[in-house]
Amino acid sequence: MERGKRNLFRNNRIMREPPLIIKPPKKPDHEYKRRGLLGEGGFGRCYEVETKEGKILAVKVVDKASLRNPKNKDKLLSEIAIHKKLDHPHIVKFYDCCEDQSFVYLLMELCENKTLAYMNKKRQRLTEPEVRYFMLQLLNACEYMQSQYVIHRDLKLANLFLSKDMKIKIGDFGLAAQLECEGERKKTICGTPNYIAPEVLFDRTNGHSFEADIWSLGVIMYTLLFGRPPFQTDGEVDQIYRRIKELKYEFPSHITVSKEAKKLINLMLILEPEKRLTIQQILNHEFFSLGMTPTTIPVSALNIAPCFDVPQLNKPANYSISTRHPLKTLVSNNLNTAIAGQGKKLPAKKSIEPALKKHTVQSEDKNKHDNEKNSTASSSNKTEQKKRIIKLTAKKTDLKKPIVKSEDKIKKVDVKNSGPSSANQKPGSAESKSSVKPEEKAGKLNDATPHQDKLRTGVLEAILNTLEISFRTILDQENAKNIICNDITPTPNVFVNKWIDYSNKYGMGYQLTDSSVGVHFNDKTTLIMSPNGSNFEYIYNNRISSTSIIPTRKSYLVADCPKVLQKKMYLLRNFRNYMNETLSRRTHSYTFVDKDRTHNMEFLTKFKRTPHAMMFRLSNRIVQVNFFDHVKIVISEEGNVITYINEANELKTYTITNFLKISNSVEVNRLKYVKDVLKKLVDAAHKTKKSPEK
CATH class of the missing domain: 1.10.510.10 (Transferase(Phosphotransferase) domain 1)
Structure with a gap:
């Protein structure tokens, strides 16, 4: 017997494709729609399948032609018997097995984040x-x-x-x-x-x-x-x-x-x-x-190493993230309409350095006044703050929860608001009324729910806390000596590479560094196309009660795009073509094509235009700021990691501590500007909480 080969009858013949709709004859009430291929081994293939109820599973498909050998059949029966009896949280759940004339199907739990x-x-x-x-x-x-x-x-x-x-x-x-x-x-x-x-x-x-x-x-x-x-x-x-x-x-x-x-x-x-x-x-x-x-590990760890070199900022005694009100996407009406072929030129961009310096000085003066005002109250904490040493900790609280919940966990869905919507709703439709409010035009409030506040506001809150404590700590030389930095400074893999703001009519188009392309539509839905161009995901708000909405993700093949989403797919393709043909075609060291990524793709959740930059918030908890002079700052790991991309598209990644220590004043001023913008957003959320809508 040749060593090292699986004794599982690797056969040389090409394996047949199972049917698109799997209907086991002995179980007529069961039906499974075959989706994408998950993997292939010497004994079968694994596919993603969807049940009639919409639940997503994995199925191992074994061609019966390979079971003509009695030994092979015994092996398969042994695998089924062993796996079926095991029930443990860290073992793939075995649900059922069935067969038709040509294949045997082993239905199992789907693991969304690969291996x-x-x-x-x-x-x-x-x-x-x-x-x-x-x-x-x-x-x-x-x-x-x-x-x-x-x-x-x-x-x-x-x-x-x-x-x-x-x-x-x-x-x-x-x-x-x-x-x-x-x-x-x-x-x-x-x-x-x-x-x-x-x-x-x-x-x-x-x-x-x-x-x-x-x-x-x-x-x-x-x-x-x-x-x-x-x-x-x-x-x-x-x-x-x-x-x-x-x-x-x-x-x-x-x-x-x-x-x-x-x-x-x-x-x-x-x-x-x-x-x-x-x-x-x-x-x-x-x-x-x-x-x-760690007690948990974020999904972003698939691509970048978690970094824990900055202490958590003590929160006020009356702070409660669960009762936060969400932020509003503030979008300028001064938009780029080049995609429509109008050829209008954007206003000339002014140098942002004087504005940044002015903004920083004003901010520091305000901070100085606030510090004098609160010096008595903070004196008791000064000793404790000086002794603080950055500890490696994995407790990230509930801020590490994913933004989008799996659809099969959602119950009691309001059918009227749970399905796909077209790019342009009719004026009288329910979704149109709920997605375009007078407050939106005034740049106030938002589209999220209290459940989303905890997730979305929490990202900004966590990053702001890290930046504030880091700026304070780095100025205190005694504390700076105690700072521990990780050997590994992970550069985030997926962030915004190209973007075009056409939200005066449709939405924000963008291309990520992994070559996936998406559109954040004005009706608060998202289409994101996989880097290989064959798959896409639709993310929309699912109303589960009169006061609660949960973002939901559905996956499709581009070739099987539902009719109700075809207009949005048309717009997505136009955005993609425009960015590929008109925007910079230069490839950068940080861009790549992740051909294996066909589901659970990262996507844009919010964006905001400021006088000097465009700010993006992504589903992988990254906040990115693209200054209008082409400098980019990507903030990941809840503020612990800073990636700085200069005008020449040269990328460097630092821990927040190292960035503040070795960067020049211009670079530090840019980060201060980001910190102050985040401060305004978080303060606005606090103000909204104190002044509820009438």
Whole structure:
């Protein structure tokens, strides 16, 4: 038997496509609409499917032609039996299996954020807090599998799926083994070369058991921290096996990893299975007890590393984010109409530096007056503030919740307001009346609900808090000495690359750095097209009660665009063509084409025009400010990371602390300007709260 190959009958013939509408004959009340392809393996393909009720699932499709071999059929039945009985929060949920004349279908939970393999490829390597976060979940799931006498035998990054809230879900039980009794050993050689335990490869006499999964966990931990598997070579598979047999691996010296992490990896990668740590011993290891472990990880971590080098600002005693009122999108009527072919020129742009300096001086004078006024009240906190040291912490409160909720969680939907709307509503329609209010024309209030306030206002509030504490702290040399900066300063991957403001008629068009293109329409809906141009998502407000609206996301193929969205799709294509043909065609170091991204795409949630810049707020909690002289400031990780792009489109990323320390006065003044604009927006929200509508 050839080592390293899955004993799952890889066949050379081209796999047939399953039907677009899956209707199992034995379950006539069940129907599944096939959507996009999620992945392909040696034994089947995985697709995204939608039920008649609108629920999105994943389905593994196995061609019955591959089951003519009795051994193959037994393997599939074993996979179904094992996966079906497992019920754990960190294992992909198995819902049902069915068949038709040509295929067998395994219906499972959909994990929206792909896999750890995808994340590791995007990021190269993860931080130690993230590794603790994921490893604890893996260990918890493996402990459960052991209690069920199940060995997975193919634990690897590609089989570790990520849910919408970035939780680990172990999947693919095609090689899993069910032990009949304690002490039983299995002797089949199976697995993926880089992750196979030595006893699986070389000790068929004694066989293998749960310790094989522990070895794989050690390989996973190493790969997450260093970016590649420990036994990886550029040669043949036999060289990998030789390195495994000789336990030949090393820790790269150019990558900084704690000694506790290295010790734990060494204790899991031991040739003798009986000498490896047990799951409980791993959980008790100092790698977990001495380091910080996040309670949550944001979806943005798929592309950039979370950064925790700035302390959280103490909030006032009467502060309550849950009762905040939302902000209003303030849009200037002085718009660029070039897309309509009118050829009107925008007014000449004045230098913004004098205005920035003037704005900063006025702001500082006001702050000085406020500080004198409140000096008595703040004196008691001065000592405590001087002792404050920036701590690594993962507690981000509820500000890290996603902006858009999954549609299948929404109940009691008001049908009148839940569906797609056209770009131009009729004057008498309900949606037209609700989306264009007199207050909007006056630049007041907004379109969000109290539920959205907590999410949307919270982004600005969090960034403002970070900027304010950082500006104060950097001026205090005693505090500045205590600041701890991360080695990793992650540049955000997805932000606005091009934009065109045509909101006097349709909305704001934009292209993101991952090559996705979107339009934020005036009726508060969004279309976002995938970088490969084949998929798009429609985001709209779903009314679930008379006082509550939740943004909802629906995915489609461009070829299957619903009739009600075709006008918006036409406008989206026009915006895209205009930006591609008319705006700068230069490619920048920070732009790319994410061909794999077809759903859960980032999108513009708000925008605001100021006298000197256009401010954008994105669904990945980034706030971006594009000055009219082509300088851009991208603020990510809730203000902890500053990305500065100069007039020549040269990009540099800093922690907020380093930016304030090493940047020149002009650059710092720009950030002060951003801080003051945010301050006005947040203060306006407070004022709205105190003066409710009559």
